Amino acid sequence: MPFWIAVVLTGVAAGVGAALLTALLMKVQDLSWGASDPAALTEAARRAAPGRHVLLLLAAGLLTGAGGWLLARFVPGGETDITEAIWFRAGRLPTIKTLGSAALSTVIVAMGAALGREGAPKHAGAAFGNLASGLQKLSDEQRRLLVAIGAGAGMAAVYSVPLGGALFALEVVRGQLALRLLLPALTATTIATKVAMFVIPDAPIYTVPVYHVGLADFAFAALAAPIIGLWSVAFVRLIAWADRSRPSGWRRILAPFLVFAAVGLVSIPLPQVLGNGQDVAQELFRQPLPLFALLVLVPVRPLCTVASVASGAPGGLFTPSLSAGALMGAALGVLWLHIDPQGDLSLYAIICAGAMLAATTQGPISSLVMMMELTGHARFFTLPMLVAIIIATAIARTIEPRSIYEARLSDQQVAERFRVRGARPTPARPRRAI
Structure with a gap:
């Protein structure tokens, strides 16, 4: 009781x-x-x-x-x-x-x-x-x-x-x-x-259209997933580096001032770097961004998040991971349109958003269910997203045993965590203790 x-x-x-x-x-x-x-x-x-x-x-x-x-x-x-x-x-x-x-x-x-x-x-x-x-x-x-x-x-x-x-x-x-x-x-x-x-409405966060899924979309999911898996590994490792680089002493006050000033300057031509990325993902789930803005945001938006973490700022990484996947999915979709001109960039964005979320959190089941709840749709994108989630998560977990929420753990702590869980971690790139 x-x-x-x-x-x-x-x-x-x-x-x-x-x-x-x-x-x-x-x-x-x-x-x-x-x-x-x-x-x-x-x-x-x-x-x-x-x-x-x-x-x-x-x-x-x-x-x-x-x-x-x-x-x-x-x-x-x-x-x-x-x-x-x-x-x-x-x-x-x-x-x-x-x-x-x-x-x-x-x-x-x-x-x-x-x-x-x-x-x-x-x-x-x-x-x-x-x-x-x-x-x-x-x-x-x-x-x-x-x-x-x-x-x-x-x-x-x-x-x-x-x-x-x-x-x-x-x-x-x-x-x-x-x-x-x-x-x-x-x-x-x-x-x-x-x-x-x-205070918070009981309604889906994202409004998405009814996607029409064909065999070509499954092919896109299978081919894009390895790239998303590698992208997620890079993001997790950058976050791990950023967390180890958090300032101390008097730098604790100076570092956020400098980093946030830089983000503010970047946000003048690229306002999409501001906030958690929810509005960026929402835009991508409904219509494509201009190509130049999309290509710039693919690296710049995640780097602003990494820099913010390195400055010592507290904050979440869930939606930034989701939006990073959506941006990469839309960019890969632009290339895929040369193979399948009838493809839907917004569908590619949401497939890769779910795959990125699963790979960075290493939670494939929870990520798929949350994407359904966040959009209010349970079927329109589930199967191709599941293909992408399985492949991307398997690749990410093979290369990097940490999830984005374990990025601050040392190698010794990760090894102990896997020992307690009865699993054997995949060797990762050596890191110094946090």
């Missing part, structure tokens, strides 16, 4: 946290750019004066540096990384520091930082799971599970994906997809999603 009380408490708290953080994001984005809808950031940035881009990102950089320094200097507790906490600290997270980092992440993403907005509610849900575990005096194993469930509940609430959030919690965060764990995970994610409905 104490465990189930903790599950319910975690679901309620994760839902409230996601709703409050979303309300904060919408308010700050409205004050910053004149548009509260996260999907309207790019259009609002297009209308904004160039000076506004630079000033807002400079302010976000200053806030990141000062906020990070204050949290490190005056708030007790260790690291706030969820994966590290689950595997090496029995799920224990510093509650105040984690919630403070979540609030800071929300504000800077609303101001234009190229990071995911789901990172904040995910961390808040995990912190509430840890807190509920302590209140109910649960065992370390139960605490690990509840922290993962809390992270999934935060994800579920902010994107209205209760089934995908439950699978994400178990497959990606906990690393143990078992039927006996699914019921508590679904309980928490369902509660969180319903609680958050007073």
Whole structure:
């Protein structure tokens, strides 16, 4: 009974946290750019004066540096990384520091930082799971599970994906997809999603057309998937490098200022680099971008995310991974049109977005389900996306044992994680310990 009380408490708290953080994001984005809808950031940035881009990102950089320094200097507790906490600290997270980092992440993403907005509610849900575990005096194993469930509940609430959030919690965060764990995970994610409905609409995030899938689209999925797999490995390794490069001391204040200033300048001709990438993906799922902008954004948009992580800024990586896959899929689709002139670039973008998400998170099942929930479609793109997900994830996992959420772990920690799970990791490129 104490465990189930903790599950319910975690679901309620994760839902409230996601709703409050979303309300904060919408308010700050409205004050910053004149548009509260996260999907309207790019259009609002297009209308904004160039000076506004630079000033807002400079302010976000200053806030990141000062906020990070204050949290490190005056708030007790260790690291706030969820994966590290689950595997090496029995799920224990510093509650105040984690919630403070979540609030800071929300504000800077609303101001234009190229990071995911789901990172904040995910961390808040995990912190509430840890807190509920302590209140109910649960065992370390139960605490690990509840922290993962809390992270999934935060994800579920902010994107209205209760089934995908439950699978994400178990497959990606906990690393143990078992039927006996699914019921508590679904309980928490369902509660969180319903609680958050007073702020977050229970509706698909992305609006997509009805895709008409033919044999040529399966061929595209099979041929594009290896490239997406390699692209995801590069992205994960860049994020790992960026995390190891996070500044300390006085550089903690200077680095975000410089990086965000650069992002602000880049965003003047390319407003699509701002925010978490939701609006970029939405545009690609419905119509193609101009070819020049597409080719430039394929490397530049992910690099802005990598630079933001390297500056020490807190934020999520879910939607940035999805948008990076959508951009690469659309670019590969332009080449594929020479073979199949009747092809649909928006279909190619969504297939590769799902494949990139699965390969970077190494969660093929949760990624497919979340793509269905995020779009409200369960059949129109499922089969070719599944082909791409299988191939891309297999290639990525063969080359790089880390997911994007394990990028900060050292080689020794990764080896220990696989030992505990009873698996043998694929050797990766040597790295120094974080």
